[in-house]
Amino acid sequence: MTERLRGVVTPVLTPFTEDLRPDVPRFVAHCQWLLSQDSGLAMFGTTSEANSMAVEERMPLLDAVIAAGCDPARMMPGTGCCSLTDTVRLTKHAVQHGCSGVLMLPPFYYKGVSEEGLYRYFSEVVQRVGDAGLRIYLYHIPPVAVVGITTGLLERLLKTYPGTIAGMKDSSGDWSNTLTFLDAFASSEFDLFSGSETFLFATMRHGGAGCISATANINAAAIHRLWVEWEGPTAEAQQIRLNFVRDTIGKDYPMIPALKSVVGAFRADPAWATVRPPLVALTAEQAIALMAELDYLGFTWPGLIRDE
Amino acid sequence: MTERLRGVVTPVLTPFTEDLRPDVPRFVAHCQWLLSQDSGLAMFGTTSEANSMAVEERMPLLDAVIAAGCDPARMMPGTGCCSLTDTVRLTKHAVQHGCSGVLMLPPFYYKGVSEEGLYRYFSEVVQRVGDAGLRIYLYHIPPVAVVGITTGLLERLLKTYPGTIAGMKDSSGDWSNTLTFLDAFASSEFDLFSGSETFLFATMRHGGAGCISATANINAAAIHRLWVEWEGPTAEAQQIRLNFVRDTIGKDYPMIPALKSVVGAFRADPAWATVRPPLVALTAEQAIALMAELDYLGFTWPGLIRDE
Numbered sequence: 376m377t378e379r380l381r382g383v384v385t386p387v388l389t390p391f392t393e394d395l396r397p398d399v400p401r402f403v404a405h406c407q408w409l410l411s412q413d414s415g416l417a418m419f420g421t422t423s424e425a426n427s428m429a430v431e432e433r434m435p436l437l438d439a440v441i442a443a444g445c446d447p448a449r450m451m452p453g454t455g456c457c458s459l460t461d462t463v464r465l466t467k468h469a470v471q472h473g474c475s476g477v478l479m480l481p482p483f484y485y486k487g488v489s490e491e492g493l494y495r496y497f498s499e500v501v502q503r504v505g506d507a508g509l510r511i512y513l514y515h516i517p518p519v520a521v522v523g524i525t526t527g528l529l530e531r532l533l534k535t536y537p538g539t540i541a542g543m544k545d546s547s548g549d550w551s552n553t554l555t556f557l558d559a560f561a562s563s564e565f566d567l568f569s570g571s572e573t574f575l576f577a578t579m580r581h582g583g584a585g586c587i588s589a590t591a592n593i594n595a596a597a598i599h600r601l602w603v604e605w606e607g608p609t610a611e612a613q614q615i616r617l618n619f620v621r622d623t624i625g626k627d628y629p630m631i632p633a634l635k636s637v638v639g640a641f642r643a644d645p646a647w648a649t650v651r652p653p654l655v656a657l658t659a660e661q662a663i664a665l666m667a668e669l670d671y672l673g674f675t676w677p678g679l680i681r682d683e
Numbered sequence: 684m685t686e687r688l689r690g691v692v693t694p695v696l697t698p699f700t701e702d703l704r705p706d707v708p709r710f711v712a713h714c715q716w717l718l719s720q721d722s723g724l725a726m727f728g729t730t731s732e733a734n735s736m737a738v739e740e741r742m743p744l745l746d747a748v749i750a751a752g753c754d755p756a757r758m759m760p761g762t763g764c765c766s767l768t769d770t771v772r773l774t775k776h777a778v779q780h781g782c783s784g785v786l787m788l789p790p791f792y793y794k795g796v797s798e799e800g801l802y803r804y805f806s807e808v809v810q811r812v813g814d815a816g817l818r819i820y821l822y823h824i825p826p827v828a829v830v831g832i833t834t835g836l837l838e839r840l841l842k843t844y845p846g847t848i849a850g851m852k853d854s855s856g857d858w859s860n861t862l863t864f865l866d867a868f869a870s871s872e873f874d875l876f877s878g879s880e881t882f883l884f885a886t887m888r889h890g891g892a893g894c895i896s897a898t899a900n901i902n903a904a905a906i907h908r909l910w911v912e913w914e915g916p917t918a919e920a921q922q923i924r925l926n927f928v929r930d931t932i933g934k935d936y937p938m939i940p941a942l943k944s945v946v947g948a949f950r951a952d953p954a955w956a957t958v959r960p961p962l963v964a965l966t967a968e969q970a971i972a973l974m975a976e977l978d979y980l981g982f983t984w985p986g987l988i989r990d991e
Contacts, residue, residue, distance in 0.1 A: 426765040
């Protein structure tokens, strides 16, 4: 079994060609760059527009990254779909590639489903994958999936599948929820990742494992630095600077198109801006304004903020 | 091009085998019975647990129903997925089979998406399917999908794709919303179906086309009778009796497991009760209580309520 993945993990943006096919070479290059920035890879997350792609479009992207020599021990691909069978298929594929873990959404079509129903769903996935090397990180993102992970559900799953249920990503955006889960579950056997670097310092202080954050697509090195130095004297200052960047992108612009626009600008590769509907790319005016705001912050590729 | 589908249309329940595979023979038999009850077939709706199945599990079910000799002119399969490419694939498959139309959810993973993003999504689907025979019925079900269809979106789509955008199913459960859409759009070229027979009489009075209702899985004949006789003297009395059955099932029990339980009871075929997680089948106690309540109403298979 591979080592556990901790620290900064990026839900990798998925570049698309003009006719909206996943752009394999650009995707591989971005993954390689993220690894060089000390980030793990949670390809196929919300930021990746993964649910806007068919299962058959996702698997070749993972194949390509592995074929390019990237280390699967640094990967936890997103594999949770509405359909049990799709989830099992993607999870088996990731396990066969030797990925460190998988990031798993609950089935998100039906709302108001019971804890029992979710327990049965995850149980069925574990049993069908049937591999001792499987590590599942549950993905709690109620602002998008609406269906979430409760402490009761997690307790039951951990009791039945210790080791396999390896952790959780909390993208609730609600620190009190993250703290509840940290207090109840954080341990060397259960890794909690905050869903944004905004809570990285606080998460580490309370026994968490790191963060899995959209903004890491452009700022992984600086987030990683805080992860390494969180007990040091500059941690709070670093956190504040990270928040400036995060807020600049996420508060005034739609996060995914904004991040793609920034990657495109820094790489001088406007093709990066393409998104799949129902998302919509930034307008030219928005893209220019965003870069001006980042420039004002002193934000420079590859994601380092000038020290004051 | 086939005739337009109007009247009662059933979002067909999907039976599963013990190991949770779609049960093709039971599915075909149920479709044949529904057609004999004067219902059209909207297989792969919410009631069908369609989003709990992979694309590869859905297509063979449609193939089997067609192969069994059922008339595609009586079908509008659900084809809307989160992924553009999945939606296009399922829609092409339905069009190639000569289905009267398709029932299309908006992409439902991302929340708070713009009207422009949804417009681009549906435009892309129409253009990629590229078939003059395509008829899309937009599927508005905000209690489940959260992402909905607005009047502004519909106006734009109808202007660009008249004929192709053929109608809508309104499962908002909100009569004032249905009335808004009926007043604005109902015509011989735009068929509005209410998402429940509860609003059938009112929908017909305001120029609608019929209803697409979960309960039609067990009560299609009686719902069809109201659709035929809605201008007659017993219409309101019929509506009240339909509501008794609907409310008995839907208010105290989870709708999909309850309907599967009733079908199983009437067919003396308990295998029908199986659902895919995250749904959970009724308990034995619930199943018995539900049948007692239906019996008290005088509800008898094949879905006729005794005349008083």
